[in-house]
Amino acid sequence: MRVLVVERDPTYSRASTVLSVGGIRQQFSLPENIRMSRFSASFLRNIDEYLGVPSDPPIDIQFQPSGYLFLASPENAASLEATVKLQREEGVQVALLSPKQLKVKFPWMETEDVAVGSYGLEDEGWFDPWTLLNAFRRKATSLGVHSCSGEVRGFVTSAEDVMPPPSAALTTTRIKYVHIHMPDSLEYQPVACALVVIAAGAWAGRLLEGSGIPGGLCRPPLPVQPRKRYVFSWHCPDGPGFSCPLLVDTTGAYFRRDGIAGNYLGGMSPPEGLEPDPGDLSVDRDYFQEWVWPRLARRVPAFESLRPRGAWAGYYDMNVFDGNGIVGVHPRVQNLFVGAGFSGHGLQHAPAVGRALAELVIAGRFQSLDLRRLGWDRVTQGEPLREAAAV
Template sequence: MLRNIFQSARKVAVPRATRLHYPSLYSDKADDKHEPKETDENYWETDVEPEDPISRTARVMGKQMREIKQKAMFWKEPMNVNIDEWDIDSTYYPSHVDVVVVGGGAIGSSVAYWLKQMSNGALSVVVVEKDPTYSKASSVLSAGGLRQQFSLEENIEMSLYGAEFLRTINEHLQVPNEPKIDVQFHPYGYLMLASENGAEDLIKNSKLQNSKGAKNIILTAEKIKAQFPWMNTEGIALGCLGLEKEGWFDPWCLLSAFKKKGISLGVEYVNAEAKGFIFRKNSQVIVSGTGYDRYQGLNHIVVKTENDEKKVIQFALCIIAAGAHSGEVAKMAKIGCGPGILTVPLPVEPRKRYIYHFHAPEGPGLNTPMTIDPSGTWFRREGLANHYICGRSPTCDATEPCTDNLDVDEDFFEKNIWPLLGDRVKSFQNLKIKSSWAGYYDYNKFDENGIIGAHPLFNNLYFACGFSGHGIQQAPAVGRAIAELVCHAEFRTIQLDSFSFDRLISLEPMQEVNII
């Protein structure tokens, strides 16, 4: 089946090691497939060797006997999770796919859409999402900001493409006979403020951003005061104001559009939670520095459905795009807890951030940009009638909020945000909190930037995570980049090699300068 699919899309690149894992999958005859079953004795780790006719006959007969007898599963080498907590169910489920995407948020849904689009529908794609309501998804709980004010070229280029994608979103994501998509983009720009200490970096960043195609200007404190008379510029040396392609939009609308278009192209979403991977030894692949005597590949993922049933999905490629939980999924693949190169973890973890919605009767008017104070405190308008939202990340020496839940710390606003807001905008001294919420950043504690590309050992395992609050605006570019790697084995538009997993091994961080 897979061979026929890939023959119909010859430009789609399939890693050589993936073929070596299951040589029989590429046979012309479907009956020649050696599909691992839960009742196989060597289910977790088996060698893949060519079969002679006698062995094949014995295997087929053994398979039929096992189906008749319904033997209990025997795990030769258990995973790092207890997957015997629920029974195997034999009802229909997508058991064989080309690509499985773990995580159905904005990044995962963008990846799924682009895979279908770039392969002309030749790839079968399944998205595993444990919360189809997205009630706790970072994508829909974010502020929906879009900016080009970064210090790294890659982030600037991804954001520029995100802006262009939103501008032409109906050319990409509108489903035939469906209403046009309106992401409610508010083009009021970002205003990045800097003290004397950060002024030089602000100027340097602005020059780089404009050289890449962004449109922003540097304003002195006097010019900031003249353009935004409601602002107190004490302690401010310069500001950088975005003139085009910056503002904010509705994140839920973008996520919904990606998902709906992907489904129309044949992407299948399953409501399930990843619980582990199945490993298979392969003597045909020679590797070094792994700590294993033979290569161990992964081609199956075990998931738990909403009905507490266990399902096994066989894949050619897997993309981890589980947002704040990507680090946990990576551990299931022994990343960070194995020998050799597997000692290097995926440094992505959840960090809780608060957003407060308030009303200020005499606050600034419609032409209010997303304003970033040197302290890291930010605010912007939210709708009409002088409503605003704001937030702030904890300082480096502060304790990070507990991530066990999404409860909001109201004292954090009183102690760490309001004094700064009231000082910067006098009309905010008389505000009233209307509501608040919390969401998770998929925080990359190595350098706070995305990890994009394949794992150096598992060449059929890709990452699209760790964007540390920038994911929603970078989702269109990241999805396209992953699809380029899968379909063409290289980046063809934005070169993102510097964002690969390899930098975690070589200890070469990609860090932003004077950027939140």
Template structure:
């Protein structure tokens, strides 16, 4: 069949993850074939990459997640030297302070041991040590805390995305402004994709990096991928009485807060029973949740924030993996030329460079060369075999 045009690799989703695959495939690994990034919104106004809190941490319980963060950290640090000062991501290593109840303290200690084994610079503090180091913290109800001493912080999301897209296109990747509306298969393989505008594009290999739309895209190929959008609201607040030099604080209640410019940004991760699938068109911040859940919990933990003032807010969506809140990466076991890079459940931006490199290696060499992400393969989905990440924020 004759197609309107053909690419060796078609990447569905031009956000940070999809662009990272193209970046490493073309720029770093010298892939000789043609690559297309298909993205319906080149402004990325509603993209998870741009609506993220843009933070990076090494405090995970899964070694692969820690390795992805360490790769991402070094990538961010190297951007100005590699691409010029205009691509400085403004990385601020302010650290994470993850708090736990007495019941959660053993899990925090187990996570800490894994993190240290992976080379992360983290400190475990008991309740008394928390009070001494952070006198502004109300330690009631806490059992322990874990503090990142280096290699954790926040950065400018637009700079990272812009660098990945610029690098990919400069190396020859094509940008296609459209969405994939259909998938054609032949002989158990993907032969072509149909774009929303009607164009039929032949492809040698399809990478599903479609973020919150990844589940719907997989369904076009007859595959069940448990990835759906979950809304998260972020609030920009001022508080003149707030302590200086705060790390990102993650409370057991699900509330987190970190410095941002002269103020702070804060959000809330609801318990699983309250975290329903979101309307992908709903980008209205949940102000009622802020008043009823977030602010009271925040003021209880850090009393200075009783006097905060909200000056802005936004909402975005996680590409939430309902099986285990971990990424799905690698080839489909039944459709050999369909690859996945999605389901990050909130840590996709920080892991985009590492995942992009890993998927590019699979395409270029047929195996992982830098970070082995076999643990996150699609096979666990069909088997119902979750990979449990005990440090979810």
């Protein structure tokens, strides 16, 4: 099998991976997401067995096992407790902490409006995304994977090559060629292919929509759209210390420690109706002043005197249908596989999704994890699969 990776940004300067905060957690509300996180945690723990290259030094992703801490208000306490029950059934090590217990363990926190918190005890924290990305690239190169700096602009399909069974109600097709636009070129480079995997993140929906596949075959469309998210950094010498987890507040604001010198990273997804324009990666610094800082300062009184530092923006590949990834074969394009729409948790699930897609390609079915519920059927049938623990 010959594999070609087409990447339009070979520097990865705009890639969601390197612009993320690099978190991994087990605390999800869907069994599929929990199981993917469990595999990814094992993958990262044994990363040299998977991604090590002979003669290269060991891979150090600088994992910080400080856990995630989700806080719930009285109105959401029962939901959080039910989610923790499911997580424990899946083998996740997670503790439920009362306000008094939270105050003892994290004395820097204000807990007056908190009913309960869930704290991950194992396989949660954050790591260096750039190191993981480069480890994947080096391993792929060592295995003979080819890479191409260019942009996929369309597909050439052939319905004549596919004879659906007489009982089939829908026409199907196959992709025969991919049109790749190369830098400084006025023409497309056609590449013949046996199968195509779309893992284009925030741009997966637009890529498929403008692909040249006959319009009727792209319905329903892939419901993945880019959403711009800000990450802010600040300094607070009197803030939480080394034991600080990645805290997700009752308001949706979050933060984590960044090193050990009083530096922190954090942000918050915007309220409905206030989505920023995803046309560029500019940062609205007023958003921190108006939305993020007040919420964090109420939770951590020391943050009232924090000093803002830098900020950047990155993209969520938002599945606007239900906020969960779509993994599987396109229902009407037989050799088109998709892994996209993870809505903010794609980096931590990437090892599991990669394995799942490889199993579909090689064996024609999921073998290690049953991810059928994350396939296209729920989109075509209009049955969303919600994740309660979205950040």
